[in-house]
Amino acid sequence: MSDFQEERTLFTEFLRRRGLKVTRERTALLEEIFSTHRHFDADDLVARMRERGKKISRATVYRSLDLLHECGLVGRVRLNEEKYRYERMRKGEHHDHLICSACGKVVEFVEPRIEELQEDVCRRYDFLATSHSHQIRGTCSACRKKLAASAASRAT
Amino acid sequence: MSDFQEERTLFTEFLRRRGLKVTRERTALLEEIFSTHRHFDADDLVARMRERGKKISRATVYRSLDLLHECGLVGRVRLNEEKYRYERMRKGEHHDHLICSACGKVVEFVEPRIEELQEDVCRRYDFLATSHSHQIRGTCSACRKKLAASAASRAT
DNA sequence: CTGACTGCAAAACATTTGCAGCATA
């Protein structure tokens, strides 16, 4: 039925180990998050749950996202915005972000050689890394084309 | 007298080009920021100004930091905290951050080979980068030692 | 002189928290 049995088990185990409960709300949120691949913020999630007819309060959403983040199932980033963005994590895969300042689009990329260099840096500073995030801000090719086009028309 | 004449000129020019004014407050903030190398947040800056006997309102500090950030003199990062952190930028130098989750210490590092790989990634996605930030979260060696020591004493 | 700037207090926001009733184990 669902293809995220593994995540479900991981979360359940995590909760059990801490004496926490597997509630209807937590399960529903996990399912919703793992049914898509998009980035989202707390409000998106509230809205998506509401669309599915499940009214879950903002407070509960925040509380659950904290738990999911703590157990490593959900990533939490700030893209220099006023708020957090979340994303489901795929096993053992770390990705970084290209953020277009013009249209806001976020593209994920994976560059294993960057990960290696990060490890070098950690060794150099005797630092034990638990997570990392890498963001490159700029303009995507589509937006640059649009900008070029509008510049050309302005110069009639 | 001051060793940041260059920054001062750059900022003045930036303001002039946009029809903005070089006010007492803006100048004072620029001087304060470029007189040290530390990371700081908006409130730190308000406090530092007050210590120097210059009362500048929080609102003005925020407004000025925006301008300094826009013209590239000041970097603005979010280290997954609730607020922005600022740092003076040194010409042509980009650095990234190691953040200790235990003591909150922020260590800057420079790894030119990471910068190169970033450029590769941008080429691959036809993306024009304007800035980037890289954060590695974990525990620094001092904190790990403390943690190890307290674990040992607990196991009397 | 004029348009931009400042300080203040209020507003706006995302996120967190206290509490009373509810549901899981």
Add this chain to the structure above:
DNA sequence: TATGCTGCAAATGTTTTGCAGTCAG
């Protein structure tokens, strides 16, 4: 049954904004 959970509304903390008086050019 006993904790832990939830929703609500209120609180928090940072950043932004409206406004009336002030200042740079």
